[in-house]
Amino acid sequence: MDPHLLRELTPAVIGVLVHRGADFAAAEDAVQEALVQWASTWAGAGDVTTDPKGWLVTVAWRKFLDAQRSEKARRDREERLAARPEPDNVGGVDDTLQLFFLCAHPVLTSASAVALTLRAVGGLTTRQIAQAYLVPEKTMAQRISRAKRAVRDVRFDAPGDLRTVRRVLYLVFNEGYTGDVDLAAEAIRLTRQLATVSDDEETAGLLALMVLHHARRSARTGSDGRVIPLAEQDRSLWDTTLIAEGVGILQTALARDRLGEFQAQAAIAALHADAARVEETDWVQIVEWYDELLALTGSPVVQLNRAVAVGEADGPAAGLAALAEVDPVVPRHTAAAAHLHEKAGDLEQAAELYARAAHSAPSLPERHHLTLRAARIRERMTTSSNRTNRSVS
Structure with a gap:
């Protein structure tokens, strides 16, 4: 069985166990145990079943039952299961969306929400997540355990907030690549899932933004690890297939005429991607999109980036004037000022x-x-x- 397929099935299988009577924490643990069993028994052995979801459900449910301390508790759960028809949507779209909501619940810190999302929705092991975030495995295990305790009493079908889920996925994406897990690619995979189950234009905007940024990945750093700024990147290394996909996703989202900040950010990224040479960048339109983004967010970071764009569109003097309106404590303010002074000679x-x-x-x-x-x-x-x-x- 493809390990990536098993990870994609993780939220659906957790949903099955929850509907059968397991609480979220126990269900998530049982699915992880099933994944471990697959890795130790079948990894590298090729296809072992024509029904990977069924195999994972069967093994995870067995792991859950084995984990119960009391035979009576086990019988009670099985009796409840036998007396109750299984819902039509078990392990389906609704469960996946609810799992996203649960893992990004407002009671969780950002770090805990990220870790729980990667484990419960992404299907990553605690060790993989720990390596990705450069922390000891024990530390990450404690973080995940605390997160599961925090949401223990939250109803699985409780309404959630897509904005919070998007923020969590954006945090994952910005970590990029560390350890043996490509977090940027993982964030894109999970955002594709979220876009499929939510039908939300701002989630589509986030997906477009990720894809467009990911398309420039090969050109962003040199062989020695040094940062290569956008203006100096070899654009022949950009992934034009990903760029076309990102632009298509964005256009579909914008057509719904409900602009959000991720759509605006994606529009800026698309304009950069559209320029075959840095000299062909449409800075005037980029400034207009920064105006939209600033109106949506009021973010001083957006205001800083807008000042740099103004410097490109209207000259360094105009850029420095715009930068003078930005609080100097904003991160990278000094670097932006250096760039504009360099352009001014x-x-x-x-x-x-x-x-x-x-x-x-x-x-x-x-x-x-x-x-x-x-x-x-x-x-x-x-x-x-x-x-x-x-x-x-």
């Missing part, structure tokens, strides 16, 4: 700002990129000064 100020921005960079690759930027500008200044001196002499 104020190299000394740009070099100083790049160096300052490097000190507060959130990651080593970004720090290296900003430090290298400052060094290159200083090298240009030195070369220019030497030429001037030779000319005078």
